[in-house]
Amino acid sequence: MKIIHTADIHLDSPLIGVKDAPKRRQELLQAFVNLAEYAKNNGVQAVVVAGDLFDDEFVTEQTIKSVAYVVENSPAQWFVVKGNHGSDKPYQQLQKLTQKIHWFGKEVVCYHLDGATICGKELDKNSATGWDFSHLDSKQFNLLVLHGDVDSDAYGQIDKRAIANSAINYVALGHRHAFQQVKFGKVLGAYCGVLEARGFDETQQTGFVVVDTVQKQVQFVPSHIRKVVSKQLDVSAISNPAELQNAILDCVADVAFQNYLNLQFVGSVEQKLDYKLVAQTALQGKYFALRLQDDTTLAVDVEQLKNEISLRGEFAKLCLEEPNPQLRKEMLELGLLVLSGGKPQQ
Ligand SMILES: [Mn+2]
Incomplete structure (x- = not known):
């Protein structure tokens, strides 16, 4: 099966200093719609959002409704880690609008699909514990989704050793805004980067990652409306x-x-x-x-x-x-x- 890994979409970013901010905000939403279209047209069965789907509490009701609409009309299954950016409010509203999204919690939560297991954990200052992957089946393709920094505990600790010693095949990371591969021992992970640049500090190629669980391949797919x-x-x-x-x-x-x-x-x-x-x-x-x-x-x-x-x-x-x-x-x-x-x- 094919899984899309995206993150850091930051819908409804204030985009301070951007001349056509309302238009660019609409384009961030458009990029999200385009991603769902890509999933539909390419037989992608699961979409994993590794945090920062929304920017902060300024997210509008229309945007939250749009996300719910996109998810409801997508043939793929959706998995969302909230991340550390902004408040929980837009996520709570989204939860009310659609039952179709699979969420994660403070402990590792795993969902079993036909051909893959998707696990995730919300990081916070107490995340040093609870990294137990002993129940994972090494014959399955196991994906772990996290939002945090692999080199700093500022946004919550990631137990790299537990990941390295587990049956995880791929770690779908969010938080850093440019595509970057990360290794946990032999376990491969990646930051997928943003879908669209929001300003001059995001100079790297934007896009998302497609994971093929049968071929065990991870591919960065470049995409942008503007760069x-x-x-x-x-x-x-x-x-x-x-x-x-x-x-x-x-x-x-x-x-x-x-x-x-x-x-x-x-x-x-x-x-x-x-x-x-x-x-x-x-x-x-x-x-x-x-x-x-x-x-x-x-x-x-x-x-x-x-x-x-x-x-x-x-x-x-x-x-x-x-x-x-x-x-x-x-x-x-x-x-x-x-x-x-x-x-x-x-
Ligand atoms: Mn972010």
Whole structure:
């Protein structure tokens, strides 16, 4: 049988700072609908949500009703761990709307399907105990679903040794927002990552995991409505705004407009241009969201500069008295920028 492992969907995230937040929230829900469609079209018999289905208590009634509708109309069986994000309220409301979801508790709870056993445990500060898997049948495919951090007990302890010594075949993890495989001794696990990026900090390929219990295969299936694309432009050899505009348009030519574009300017330059202004003007209105980072450095020969009879020369001498090299560099860059008529960035 095929099992989908998803997590961290964060429906109804506030998405603070996202320009089209209501639209993006609707897209998070759309991604969830698409996942159920994928399950239906690909003969997936079980969907496992490893926590953070909802973002927090701001979840709307319409969203909870939508989730219940999707689950009720899905031929798959659904398994949900609540996770540690936000309150229990939306989950309690969801429980009232549909009986079709299998939930977990503070102790390990297991459900037996035809061809697989799906176990799960809600983590909290008391989760150090209760990790008993001795009842599992090693002839079955055994899946364990958890929401937590394998390297920290901050959200509840995971007994890695108990998992390593058990008949578990796969640990479906939630909490970290990027796909990542994890080993518990010989037992394979994975964080499936988010279904959709919610901001510029979620730069990795999004999607979900499909587990084939017969082939004993685990496959990451990439999926997105929008994604974050990062581009780097070296502006060391660029001397004027017109040239810069052309370089920007060349650099981002292959990025589809529906995406988040993160454009970083790098290089060592003798004089800074207003990279952000030129980029904002050239790319205005094209991308779903735009983040611009000026990480260029000023190429300054400070030893030569200190001999210059000018305000710059005097300033360079002053900077050389600063013993901290990082601070000295920042002072020089910022001071020379201001002396050349530029404006310091936020
Ligand atoms: Mn999360």
